Amino acid sequence: MSSRRGLIGLGVGIAAAGAATAAGVATDRVLRSRRTKSAAPAAGGEPAVDHGIAVIADDGVPLHVEVDEPEHPENPLLTVVFTHGYAHNHDVWSRQRQVVREAGCRVVLWDLRGHGRSEEGADSSYSIEQLGNDLATVIEDAVPDGPVVLVGHSMGGMAMMALAQQHPELVRNQVVGAAFISTSAGGLSEVNYGLGKQLGAVVHRLGPSAVTRVGSRQEAFDSMRGLGRPVESALVHRYSFGRRVPSELVRQVAEMIFSTRLHVIGSFLPTLMTHDRHDALAAFTGIETLVMHGTRDRMTPIAHGEQLAHEIPGAELVVVKHAGHVLPLEDADLVDDELLALIARARRALDTPQES
Secondary structure (H helix, E strand, O other): OOHHHHHHHHHHHHHHOOOOOOOOOOOEEEEEOOOOOOOOOOOOOOOOOOEEEEEEOOOOOEEEEEEEOOOOOOOOOOEEEEEOOOOOOHHHHHHHHHHHHHOOOEEEEEOOOOOOOOOOOOHHHOOHHHHHHHHHHHHHHHOOOOOEEEEEEOHHHHHHHHHHHHOHHHHHHHEEEEEEEOOOOEOHHHOOOOOOHHHHHHHHHHHHHHHHHHHOOHHHHHHHHHHHHHHHHHHHHHHHOOOOOOHHHHHHHHHHHHOOOHHHHHHHHHHHHHOEOHHHHHHHOOOEEEEEEEOOOOOOOHHHHHHHHHHOOOOEEEEEOOOOOOHHHHOHHHHHHHHHHHHHHHHHHHHOOOOO
16 A cells, blocks of 8 residues: 555545544523633643443443542532543543542543443444443443433534433433533534535545555554654644644544544444434433534534534533534633533532422
8 A cells, every 4th residue: 555545545534534533492502702722631641540440331342431539529429421432532531521520520431442442342333322332331330320411522422312312211310411512413424524515425435445445454554654644633633623723632632543443433434424313312301401512613513513402402502613523622621611510500400309
């Protein structure tokens, strides 16, 4: 494979991989101006992990889970479960895990199958349906009781929808808050990745096969990456962020993406393109819900976030001007603030007597 052909495959693959950089009317629609600074990961390196556990999925795949206990737990104690997106890992939440823990919440983070430190599964298991079952298993093992706030980015938000579709009783009994960040309830096969209709169609047609071809030669691809580092960074920046960000954020996202095996990235593509879970959104009625979306998201355009908020009665939609797909890193301050506000609303809801 020539370097040139490899880079072409890389470019098409990233675009087609969607987030390989990785929807009654909302009662509150808030338009936020972009922050004047881009937040970097929290200082001080990796946060202390109270304990890491291996949760065994229903098909036997070990999933990496980390649990942070708050030093000063608030009452009632909430557990916030973070689910990352496609071709990322739990490090995308490097800022939020610390802020939420400091707010007195218990924090649970996990790596999707085939991502981060979780093990790979059979090709047939790389589906959003299976991710919904995996999320249910993580909650059952790491949060045996008590109220839960779910937070999902990109494909992580889709996993939350699959959870609601397949385990409505779990959502009904434990979930008191939900945050859908840069995600979609369906229609991703129509996204053109900011390339225009015709070129976007070409990407949809050629992208999966390009990823599959390159993925079959993972070692050669890994050794070739250094030759295309400027192109790689430019592509990751374009499809992850909406404006200029520090180079270390681009590298952080790039390392998450390219530490995910291309075979896994390619195997998840079909389930992303066929994802349609609008019907599952009704399960979040009555639950404090936040939808956040950037206006320059090329992977899941802003219309997907608007539709998502429209279909969950009472959801709050926060539109982030000039922001791209990876909001937890690009606008960490704003995501922090909105999650803390969601947690506060969820606590108030718990304190409010329910009508019989």
